Amino acid sequence: MTEPSKVIHVRNVGPEISEGDLSQLAQTFGVVQKVVMLRAKNQALLQMQDLPSSIQMMQYYTGVQPNIRGRNVYMQFSSHQELTTDSGAGGRRSSDQEQQPNRILLITIHNPLYPITVDVLHQVFSPHGYVEKIVCFQKSAGLQALLQYSNQASAISARTALQGRNIYDGCCTLDIQYSNLQELQVNYNNERTRDYTNAGLPSEQGPRGGVAGNNNIMSSLFGEGGNVYGMPPQGPRPGFQQNAGPGPGMGLGPYQMPGLTSAAAVAAIGGLPPGITGTNDRSVILASNLNAEKVDPDKLFNLFSNYGNVLRVKMLHNKPDHALIQMGDGFQAELAVTYLKQGITLFGKRLDVNFSKHAQINPSPDSRDYSTSNLNRFNRNAAKNYRHCTPPTRMIHVSSLPQEITSEQIINHLSPHGTIVGAKIFESNGKKQALVLFSNEDQALEALICQHASNLEGHTIRLAFSKLTTL
Numbered sequence: 060m061t062e063p064s065k066v067i068h069v070r071n072v073g074p075e076i077s078e079g080d081l082s083q084l085a086q087t088f089g090v091v092q093k094v095v096m097l098r099a100k101n102q103a104l105l106q107m108q109d110l111p112s113s114i115q116m117m118q119y120y121t122g123v124q125p126n127i128r129g130r131n132v133y134m135q136f137s138s139h140q141e142l143t144t145d146s147g148a149g150g151r152r153s154s155d156q157e158q159q160p161n162r163i164l165l166i167t168i169h170n171p172l173y174p175i176t177v178d179v180l181h182q183v184f185s186p187h188g189y190v191e192k193i194v195c196f197q198k199s200a201g202l203q204a205l206l207q208y209s210n211q212a213s214a215i216s217a218r219t220a221l222q223g224r225n226i227y228d229g230c231c232t233l234d235i236q237y238s239n240l241q242e243l244q245v246n247y248n249n250e251r252t253r254d255y256t257n258a259g260l261p262s263e264q265g266p267r268g269g270v271a272g273n274n275n276i277m278s279s280l281f282g283e284g285g286n287v288y289g290m291p292p293q294g295p296r297p298g299f300q301q302n303a304g305p306g307p308g309m310g311l312g313p314y315q316m317p318g319l320t321s322a323a324a325v326a327a328i329g330g331l332p333p334g335i336t337g338t339n340d341r342s343v344i345l346a347s348n349l350n351a352e353k354v355d356p357d358k359l360f361n362l363f364s365n366y367g368n369v370l371r372v373k374m375l376h377n378k379p380d381h382a383l384i385q386m387g388d389g390f391q392a393e394l395a396v397t398y399l400k401q402g403i404t405l406f407g408k409r410l411d412v413n414f415s416k417h418a419q420i421n422p423s424p425d426s427r428d429y430s431t432s433n434l435n436r437f438n439r440n441a442a443k444n445y446r447h448c449t450p451p452t453r454m455i456h457v458s459s460l461p462q463e464i465t466s467e468q469i470i471n472h473l474s475p476h477g478t479i480v481g482a483k484i485f486e487s488n489g490k491k492q493a494l495v496l497f498s499n500e501d502q503a504l505e506a507l508i509c510q511h512a513s514n515l516e517g518h519t520i521r522l523a524f525s526k527l528t529t530l
Contacts, residue, residue, distance in 0.1 A: 065092075065113050066137035069103040072096070073130050074169030074232045077223040080127045081105055088116040093142045098167060098201065098234065106142045162211045163238040164218060168202040172230040177253040180204055183226055183233075188213020192243040195251045207243045228388060332394070332448065339393040342370075343415040344384045350406035351379035356427040359384055360434075361511040362405075362504070365523055366398060366448055367391020368435040373426040380408075385420045387437065398450040404501045405508070434512050436523070447526065451504045453480075453497050454525040460484075460491040461516045469493050472515050477502020483530045496530055 069081065078094040081103055085091050089112025095104040107113040117134060125132050164184075168175055177193040184190055189209040196203055208214045218235045225232050245254040249262045346359065356372040359382055363369050368387035375381040386392040392414065399412045420426050429435065437444055457469060466482045473479060478498040485492055497503040503524070511522040 062136065063110060063114050063117075064136045064138070064140050065107050065110055066139045066142055067105045067107070067113055067116065068135050068137040069105060070101070070133045070135075071130065072101050072103045072132060073128075074098070074101075074234065075223065076103075076127050076130065076132070077234070078103075079222070084125060084127060084132075085116055088112045088119070095142055096234070098169070104137055104139065104142055159237060160211050160215050161237040161239065162208045162214045163240050163243060164206045164208075164214050165236045165238040166204045166206060167234040167236075168204070168226070169232040169234060170230045171202045173227050175202060175204075175226070175231060176250040177204075178250070179226065180206060181253070181255070183221065184208075184217050187217035187220060189255075191256050192245050192254050193252070194243055194245060205238055205240065205243055332445075334397050335390075335393055337390055337393070339389040339414070341414040341418075342386045342389050342392045343417045343419060344386065344392055344395055345381065345413055345415040346384060347378075347381045347411045348408050349380045349382060349410070350408050353406045354382070356382075358508040360427075360429055360432075361508045361522075362399075363395050364429075364434065364436050364511075365507075366395040368430075368437045369432075370430045371420040371422070371426045371428050373420050373423075376425065383415055383417060383420050383426075391437070394445075394448055398448065401450050403451050403504060405504060434521075436521075447523070449524050449526045451500045451507075452524045452526065452528075453500055453503050454527050455495045455497065455503050455507055456523045456525040457493040457495060458490070458521045458523075459518055460493060460520060461518045462491055464491055464493075464516060466493070468516065469495060472513075473506045473510060476506035476509060481530050494525060494527060494530055 067085070072081070078096060081094050082091045082105075085105055085107065088107070090108035091105060092108050093104075093106040097103060107116065113136070117136065120134055125134060166180070175195065177195060180193055180195070181190055184206055187208075190206060191209050192205075192207040194205045196205075208217070214237070218237070221233050222235045223233065245252050245257075246260065247262060248254060248258070248260040254260055344363070356374060359372050360369050363372075363384050363386065366386070368391065370385045370387060371383075372385075373383045375383065384395075386395060396412050396414060399410065403410050422428060455473070460469075464484065466484055469484070470479050470482050473495055476497075480496040480498055482493060482495045485494070495503075495506075497506065507522045507524065510520070512519055514520075
């Protein structure tokens with residue numbers, strides 16, 4: 060056993076946990092002198108003012124499980140008797156140094172599921188003051204940025220308001236500290252570096268960006284040439300649950316940044332689709348004039364999941380031809396309403412969709428929950444998937460196919476739903492995919508809602524509308 064020390068070693072410190080959270084956990088037992096976050100290891104060091112305080116805290120939490128923001132953390136005495144004030148990895152410093160405000164902020168972005176550019180950061184931080192410069196870079200601590208305000212008061216306001224918040228729902232968590240730099244040097248205006256006081260700077264094509272006092276070449280956040288889709292793949296996730304809270308688009312986390320949902324991710328990579336405002340905040344949709352004998356929650360999930368993550372679906376017993384669909388956020392709901400209000404026919408009845416007066420669908424025996432379904436299409440590559448959203452078309456894109464599949468097998472699987480004009484199999488990234496062209500949109504729509512996530516030769520296939528018009 061490590062001998063008692065004023066310094067406490069804390070493990071399982073997730074990205075959603077801030078220095079303030081740790082201080083609040085310990086301040087009941089005495090004065091907290093210093094906190095050092097070790098983000099790369101999900102750990103922290105916390106120094107109390109004296110030994111009796113730390114002993115009292117450890118004795119208490121021996122019998123009580125400490126929990127911060129729903130996460131269990133684990134404590135033990137550290138082998139350190141004192142914490143130094145030297146800078147740690149990634150420019151981290153102990154909390155007594157961080158109490159010295161500076162107009163330049165060091166920002167670490169944890170759980171970056173969406174692309175983060177200078178424009179995204181400017182949108183988040185500019186409400187607190189005039190942002191002069193931003194430099195984004197990749198370090199061992201993760202995605203980081205330096206942001207320079209015109210004055211110190213703006214930086215203090217931003218750090219107070221935004222520390223621990225999420226840029227997007229359930230991800231891209233902000234960890235904000237004061238930098239010890241006095242001035243940022245920016246040589247290029249692009250998606251990684253920007254000087255808002257000098258619009259005449261050239262755009263750089265390579266991966267380099269400049270920071271005063273740093274002679275290292277900084278890696279691009281987005282791969283060579285600044286490709287926003289060049290971020291390393293995150294891998295499949297079991298539904299939405301993340302350490303930092305609910306997954307993208309759920310809008311349930313108490314630390315979600317207000318006003319920045321999925322729409323910001325799309326706007327940051329080239330603008331919103333025509334007719335989409337990105338300002339809608341209603342996430343529940345009312346679908347009416349349904350064929351009650353043929354439509355069920357799974358079929359509605361298959362349709363509406365083309366435009367976002369579906370959280371819940373509820374068929375209304377008092378109105379059998381009505382249903383409520385809760386999307387991940389208002390932007391996804393706006394996509395669905397906009398693209399499905401264009402006169403589609405579902406099982407012989409013209410579908411009517413609009414925003415519901417209900418703010419959410421409460422869990423109940425009458426509602427079906429899809430929030431943890433791995434069939435939701437926007438758990439990965441969300442920004443890219445938004446670009447492919449389209450109203451129902453005659454062309455269906457089929458993926459997750461067996462390697463030895465034939466066109467005849469695909470046609471036989473889908474032909475009960477309409478006349479197939481043609482089908483073409485192709486390969487992308489070593490995976491078999493197909494395009495299937497129906498004689499009209501209504502037939503393609505029926506095939507999609509009935510056969511998405513169906514089994515074909517032992518594989519769960521996925522169907523989506525394609526913007527292509529010819530095979």
